Amino acid sequence: MSSDNIKVSIKVRPLISREKNENCSKEWLIDENGSLSSVSRGHVFNFDHIFDEGSSNADVFEVIAKPIVENALNGINGTIFAYGQTSSGKTYCLSGGENDPGIVILVVNEIFKQINTSEMANREFLIRVGYIEIYNEKIYDLLDAKKTAIEKMFENQGEVKISQIEVMASSSDVMLEHFRRGNELKRTGETAMNERSSRSHSIFSITIESREKGSSGGECKVSTLNLVDLAGSERADQTKATGERLNESKHINQSLLALGKVIRELSSGTGDNGEKFISYRDSKLTRLLSASLGGNAKTAIICTITPATIDETLSTLNFANNAKTIKNKPKVNNIISERTMIAKLQNEILKLHHQLQEEKTKNSKLENINKIKNSIDERERQIIHGFNSNSNKINEMNRRRTWCPSTKEGCKENIFITSTPPSQLPPPPVILRNTEDGPQITFSFQSENLDELFRPADEVNFDEPIPNSQMTDEELARRIRTPKVFKKSVQLPDSPEIKLTSDMIKEEEIIKLKQMNEYLQNELQELQDFKRLEEFCDNDIKNQALFDKINQHEGTIVSLNALIDKQNSEMKELEVRFQLSENEQKKCVKERQEKENLLASIQYEYEQFKQKSKLREEELVNELNKSRNETVNNDLEKLRSEFETTSDQLMDALEDNEKLQQEISDIRDVLSEKVLKIQELQEKIDQHEKIDCQYKKIEEILKNNQEVVQVDETDDLIEMITKLIDAAVKTESLETEKSQFIKEIEEIQIQEKSQIIEKHEQEKLKLINDLENTNALKTSISLELETIKNNQSTAITEYQAQLDKLQTNLEDRLLELSNLEAKYQHITKENKDLIGKVTSLNDFIDKQKSEMKELEMLNQLSENEQKKSIKEIQEKEKLLASIEQDYEQFRQNSKLREEELVNELNKSRNQTVNNDVEKLRSEFETISDQLINSLEDNAKLQQEFNEKVLKIQELQEKIDQHEKK
Structure with a gap:
């Protein structure tokens, strides 16, 4: 909000007949530089503009008042003061004369002239007029014929308001007629200084409302233009006032002293922000003009002076000099109706809601990406390293003693070291599914590629000596029966190389080992076949049940889709009807x-x-009275003339009689x-x-x-x-x-x-x-x-x-x-x-949506379970070659991890569902509040309508009474 200094100008009036008769000389002169200087005392003053004796009111209007009128039409408050001593020409400056119209008349004409221009053609205006006076510290409404004192004053957004009558004005003639009516009721009197002196301060206020054409309930610009005619300061020895006139001059001087005090306090503001206590409440004049002095208004002060006096003119110039340092903070007064404010706030809420959703989606995407990365790492670790910690111990427990290092020093040379490189398997693909509860993470294992990853190992002949050279990865892959998936986990502890020779291995042990190996292989094969059959049977039963559930769910989904389609069609029809009703409304x-x-x-x-x-x-x-008075006066004059003639004749006759x-x-x-x-x-x-x-x-x-x-x-x-x-x-x-x-x-x-x-x-x-x-x-x-x-x-x-x-x-x-x-x-x-x-x-749609969400959850669970079962079958078919205990532990670990993931997913889903429920509740509450407000607005409109109907009936009754009269 930009600050703006109060514009101060001086208007010097010419000498009047009283001053000429008293042979008064000019004590103040205007220099070539535009400054006002005293002839006898040497005071020099500079102001925004100084008007000499030959300047007219139109010149003052063009320089001072016209910019304020233009700003008032654009929604900025404005105030024009006329300040000065008594008989200095304040009222003449504002009201004017026959050949020189005053500033008020010029302002009114300029307002309607600006409204009728092409620049304002797209706006519609509503203008109200009020006129008050402050007489003996009491406020009177000059547009009220009863002339009762106004006592109640209230503040509205930093501006002091009173309950005065405001009349709409559609033309300049109507406005000026109200101004003339108010001037007739304004209190004036005769003093020794002036034949017609104002005995009160008057404020002629013009309220201008404007908005764009065709906008129903949009933004509205409201401004108030105050034209203030202050009563002049008086000295009892000059005015020779007594009785009531003396009391009036006392109140006038008190209010002007309070105004001067406020001006001094505002001009000499201390502190960083210039904040200081301002005594606006010392007078009703200063309280009413508080917004114009250091507030939300563009203000101009016209100080009228007479060049024939020194002290009174000097006090006026000191007042003006203090006033020109005051800074106001004018702004455009945009008033928004409640409906448009609610609509704007709703739009802002929607924008913020969308921004929040975008931020949440961004954050959720990042969180999902992080979760996916963590889950990928976890699954890789589980797939690749998941059984290292436990399987190493079991392998150490179940490992044959022949693998143990020998105590002989010579046997430490040719033992092989199984150092495996990292797994070359690709990570399992991650699938993101967008559902109503949020993005769901699923892993899919393709069974077709697993057959390519597993290769049977070559048979090992323990009779053959192992060469001393290091074995390559391919040779180790052929010799070791561990699949590639678990290649990394089969890592022996570091031990010195030991050379195996036929001398160290006995034939009996070899035969026993061969027999044990064959026996164990047969048992393993039988166990594998048996477990495969069991798992296939179990999986068939589970799959059948799952397929039945899926079929049932599909049927319910089809029926629910049909219901939803019907409801959507009904909703569309209702929306169309609702739109039609809204349009009709x-x-x-x-x-x-x-x-x-x-x-x-x-x-x-x-x-x-x-x-x-x-x-x-x-x-x-009045015309009748005037005509009657004129006729009566004419008759009286005739009778008087005749009476005078007859009286003269009678006097002559009397004289003649006396003579006779x-x-x-x-x-x-x-x-x-x-x-x-x-x-x-x-x-x-x-x-x-x-x-x-x-x-x-x-x-x-x-x-x-x-x-x-x-x-x-x-x-x-x-x-x-x-x-x-x-x-x-x-x-x-x-x-x-x-x-x-x-x-x-x-x-x-x-x-x-x-x-x-x-x-x-x-x-x-x-x-x-x-x-x-x-x-x-x-x-x-x-x-x-x-x-x-x-x-x-x-x-x-x-x-x-x-x-x-x-x-x-x-x-x-x-x-x-x-x-x-x-x-x-x-x-x-x-x-x-x-x-x-x-x-x-x-409500029904919400219920259906909740049921649909439950069905989708069940479908997702069934699909996940089916995929998991398929994965487990494929893994069991291809991973039974590994050790049974390792497989069981891996399955247990995987189930535990899956349960943890399911719990985490359920927690996250519950949190999202709770958040969504809370959002829906808040939105429902806001919508319900809006509906209640709209119903209340409808009730208010109904009440206003009934009141207006009653007013119309009252007007009809008055018209009937008037017709009867």
Whole structure:
């Protein structure tokens, strides 16, 4: 497993409006050599790649993310981090904007683009999507609308997993829709540093499964691509966070500190293998990302920085500098199903079994060769030297005394020495017979060649002197009556040569010896004839019994062969039926899998349809709300504008009223003044009237007293008349003024009343127009609502039709599944019956094989016994010329040796049989375990099938409920 360093890159964002308003200067610059340096402090950093302010998200994707996507499609895990301080552009880098799509969008599009290429045409893919966030050290599923905290975490092959919702995605649009939905539920907030700041860490995970097309249950490549948006580190004095925001920033900083600690521990690993305790469990973030940090994944970290700050950017660069020394160990994640694993292990077991058998056959061949060589040597020794040790002693006991060396010194010269060369006989042929118990060793002695090996010896005349010269081998062979087979064993002890002369041998002894020799020869001849007859009779009886047994065994063998042929034909028929049933079962399993896939696709389509319908309903509701809000807003705006205009008019009218009131008050003041003047004038008029009365009285008095008063009061009267004339003039002027004032007052009142009436009429006209406008708006709104309701009803009817179609399809699928289930049950029953028949037939065949083995053993024993008897007859016919005692001892030794060999053969056979029995038992146990596992798999499949049928029924019930609603 090759190691791979974490790829670290830096992305510098441009200055934002807040920094420009604060007149912030750039504290970090990119050199010509591609290194990042500080302007004021002189720090210099080098990384895998540094992106300047003009680089887009597409540039970052091409260099950093695209290789990880390609590896993920080939079964290697991948992780892309976005790390940095708050408001440094992490979320923008991953999510992007309108004109600059983020890395997540580019990754999703690249995945489906790669899948649709010709290189991936021979593979089929299954893609699942999950989206979680870590908020205040609690994990929430962003694809779950309930937003309940996930508490259970478990480890699987070194990777930490959680029970999150994973949704299948068949296209990039579906995947991005889930990403947008998760972003809507993601927690964000406003701080002093950023208007929309992430308040949690989020992980968008894409699980990619792929396998070759047409492979049922073969190897499957599974990889997980994690896109991690880490919340930025914050300082309370900069963000001015309080209350809930302060608590969020505390948890964010704690998790980022734990991540930095893990990075430092991994980068400064000690020991030979770099093994050290890593504190992954300090935070849920580090525990979830443990496989991406120093584990089975290709990892890239994008550190986003702002050039306007020094300390925060320096801490980010130190983090990146530590991270680039970490080494991961990525590998291709091949997942093999249980069936394929069992099949592979079975194939490996078979290969190992064949190798063991080959090794055993090689070793057995070598052992057999060694045994054959040893047996050949033993048989040669038995044939050639077998009776030396015992026969020498007997020969020494039975040897004539004339052969003994003489005590005279002169007789030691001409004694003959019988020094025999080694035997020139060929070794007995060895025959290897391969049987079920192993190779059998048999020896065959050909009787035809034995007659050529034995020659009768020449007669010896003891009267003739033996010459002094040494005798040749041929002369010794003619003179000695020992056969060639035992030539080597007849070897006299070393003794000095003795010359035999006629003086030393007496005639009487010679005659006695001749007579004894003839007598002994006759007796030997009779004994030989008698023993030959006995042995022939015994051998005939034994041979007859053996022939009878052989005939019986042949008959049983013929009958057993007929039975075996019948059983073989039946076995072939059963195998054909079993193969047909297996093919049918495979077809049914394939059909079932296809139906399950169809059901899964239908369920998926139904879920998608439900989701789309929900989304459509939400969109329609939103549109309705928007349209209502727009109409209401428009109406409100119109009413507001009208209200403003009316309020302005009212204000103007109020101002006019105020002016009029002021004018009226002025007029009233004037009127009051004029009323006072009128009152004064009235008083004056009253006075004038009084004066008139007095004047009339005076006139009357004057008329009465004209004469009296003429002279005396002429002057007073003149004065009075002048006063009265002046008063009358004044009264006339006052009356004219009064009449003028009254006219003016009446005109003013008429004008005021006419103005008030006109204003009231205008207001009435405005109100009437407003009422007409509101009625028109009401009618337009009612018409729009009716159109929207009609559209909803049409959409609902379309959805209802689609649901009816889906329901009919589901009913058809259920019928097909029920038929397939019945077929599957029937086939399973037939398979069980066939398996029972096969086991019974196997037992019967094993019994027949055991009986056949016993018969073959009996045949082999009978053949061996027959061969041995034939050998013994031939040996007895040709070896009776030798001494009887030597022959009997040889036969006894040969029988003992044969018994030992038979015992050894039986032991070896028992051992091989026991080994074979143990092997058969182990194989039977493995086969039985496999059958049990297959039955358990069938039961599991049945359970899964029943569960899916129940799910389909539940879905049908839900559909019915939905239709009722």
